[in-house]
């Protein structure tokens with residue numbers, strides 16, 4: 280199989296590439312604007328990489344969509360602060376650029392595996408969000424946070440319509456707060472443009488307080504990256520076509536924790552970590568409360584809980600997540616501490 284991964288240097292793309300190259304005989308054709316996360320795979324003869332941009336390298340992309348069996352268009356902005364601060368860029372990249380890719384895939388009949396998002400369900404009130412029955416509940420237009428959700432939802436619907444119209448082959452997956460090594464760049468946490476777990480780790484390392492937006496009672500289900508990638512690999516394999524026209528929530532309903540509990544766990548891991556102690560990162564870690572407007576500005580609105588039903592993934596793929604909250608957290612925080620120390624030898628806790 281020839282697998283095209285656009286955004287191959289991202290969190291999901293880089294982990295997926297490692298897995299494909301170790302567990303299958305498939306070839307990967309990958310494009311990304313940078314390559315710092317794919318050092319482990321870049322020299323593999325089955326990994327064919329172009330450093331480029333989906334807005335610029337259009338001919339390369341079209342050629343490879345035609346040539347490959349399946350395409351995963353993973354290029355997207357997926358950090359809430361950017362939805363609020365630069366919604367038009369989110370629209371251009373997450374919607375417009377990806378729509379062009381989907382149109383070409385339809386033209387050449389190349390199967391698409393599309394990264395939707397748990398954000399599509401928005402403020403859904405169901406105890407568990409179900410791919411077939413749950414409603415999508417988004418806030419008003421002036422709450423720009425929802426532009427990401429809305430872009431992804433519309434592309435899900437475009438794919439669905441092509442499947443219905445012509446039997447076009449696609450699968451959609453919806454990650455629920457995946458975490459693990461290489462999630463975000465720790466330096467981006469200085470501007471607050473990172474997902475919560477890396478934001479907290481970056482805050483501690485940079486000597487800033489951990490901030491709980493609106494008190495931190497909101498909950499998320501955290502899934503360790505290796506579990507997500509196991510599931511994704513099964514979707515790409517698509518045994519007996521079982522994943523065609525299917526949508527899969529990929530999350531861990533058992534790891535349903537409040538953001539305040541997440542902060543406590545980050546603090547506890549730092550305080551017990553020898554390398555963190557040695558570099559002074561674990562001294563005097565503060566946790567404080569902020570309002571959503573202080574943290575994000577005006578266009579933000581939060582989701583208070585988000586639990587996936589993973590019945591589809593369990594029944595269709597025989598998949599269940601393996602990592603509990605504590606092990607997922609430990610592996611993630613440990614990796615970021617080690618990586619920071621490796622890249623910044625001798626640096627101790629920086630004053631805010």
Ligand code: UDP
Nearest residue numbers: 359473474475476478490491492497538581
């Ligand atoms: N959050 C927080 N402090 C931070 C960053 C995020 O309390 O420094 C909260 C945020 O308001 C949200 C949750 O953590 O309720 C998860 O945020 P994330 O950016 O990871 O993405 P989301 O799950 O909302 O898509």
